Amino acid sequence: MIEVKGLNKIFLTEKKKEVYALRDINLSIEAQEFVCLLGPSGSGKSTLLRLMEGITEPTTGEVKVMGQTIRGPILDAGMVFQEYSLMPWKNIIDNVAFGLELRKVPKRDRYKVASEILDKFGLGEFTKSFPHELSGGMKQRAAIARSIATSPKILYMDEPFGALDAYTRFQMQKDLIEFWLQEKRTIVFVTHSVEEAIFLGTRVILMSPRPGEIVGDYHIELAYPRNRWSQEFGEYFQKIMGQLDEVSERSR
Numbered sequence: 623m624i625e626v627k628g629l630n631k632i633f634l635t636e637k638k639k640e641v642y643a644l645r646d647i648n649l650s651i652e653a654q655e656f657v658c659l660l661g662p663s664g665s666g667k668s669t670l671l672r673l674m675e676g677i678t679e680p681t682t683g684e685v686k687v688m689g690q691t692i693r694g695p696i697l698d699a700g701m702v703f704q705e706y707s708l709m710p711w712k713n714i715i716d717n718v719a720f721g722l723e724l725r726k727v728p729k730r731d732r733y734k735v736a737s738e739i740l741d742k743f744g745l746g747e748f749t750k751s752f753p754h755e756l757s758g759g760m761k762q763r764a765a766i767a768r769s770i771a772t773s774p775k776i777l778y779m780d781e782p783f784g785a786l787d788a789y790t791r792f793q794m795q796k797d798l799i800e801f802w803l804q805e806k807r808t809i810v811f812v813t814h815s816v817e818e819a820i821f822l823g824t825r826v827i828l829m830s831p832r833p834g835e836i837v838g839d840y841h842i843e844l845a846y847p848r849n850r851w852s853q854e855f856g857e858y859f860q861k862i863m864g865q866l867d868e869v870s871e872r873s874r
């Protein structure tokens with residue numbers, strides 16, 4: 623589904639200093655996997671995601687999505703960021719239907735799709751509300767609803783729950799898993815949280831900073847829905863947390 627081969631990304635800062643953001647990244651993601659990119663700040667998680675989205679160009683190497691080398695933003699992907707990426711001047715249903723509007727889907731059809739998704743996301747009563755009238759969790763639900771309205775095969779999520787309080791975050795994690803189990807899309811999800819990565823991912827990719835490299839690739843063999851308090855969960859947590867600690871120490 624997604625093939626990353628020999629990828630390097632070097633940024634040039636305004637002071638003409640080179641920043642080696644990613645070094646020799648090789649990664650193969652199968653259809654319907656739920657992959658979490660985990661690592662300390664500056665390990666290149668967001669950069670890797672942006673390269674997979676086609677928003678950033680590699681310095682060397684390539685990213686293939688469904689067999690095609692990507693050369694610009696890919697259309698068959700939904701994106702969700704930490705900051706609620708809703709347009710404040712549009713109401714919720716128009717925000718969710720926006721991708722369909724761009725694809726020239728007639729208004730009645732796009733409203734039908736958007737309202738079904740909003741119902742599924744528990745926002746059926748808020749279709750006519752504006753983003754500022756919703757809580758943080760509701761805004762992020764709407765942002766996810768928007769990203770899936772065009773039925774993309776891939777969902778890229780960059781710390782989508784990072785700004786939420788702990789309770790809302792737990793709830794959103796559960797809802798996302800439920801959605802993924804039903805719809806089986808491919809998800810690439812950036813997080814700082816070991817616990818979140820193990821709760822969500824079929825696979826956790828651990829990255830180290832300066833330069834950003836893949837240093838761990840864990841297949842999480844736990845059934846869904848997962849129990850954060852189980853012994854098996856704790857064992858994965860200890861193993862991954864231990865390696866994350868080591869990587870963070872090394873890069874200080």
Ligand SMILES: Nc1ncnc2c1ncn2[C@@H]1O[C@H](COP(=O)(O)OP(=O)(O)OP(=O)(O)O)[C@@H](O)[C@H]1O
Nearest residue numbers: 633634635641643662663664665666667668669670
């Ligand atoms: N546009 C840019 N210009 C220069 N350097 C950049 C740019 N974007 C990212 N970097 C650098 O690349 C490195 C990786 O950044 P990136 O944001 O991908 O890391 P991250 O793991 O997502 O970090 P965080 O968890 O803090 O969001 C950092 O050293 C960062 O300063």
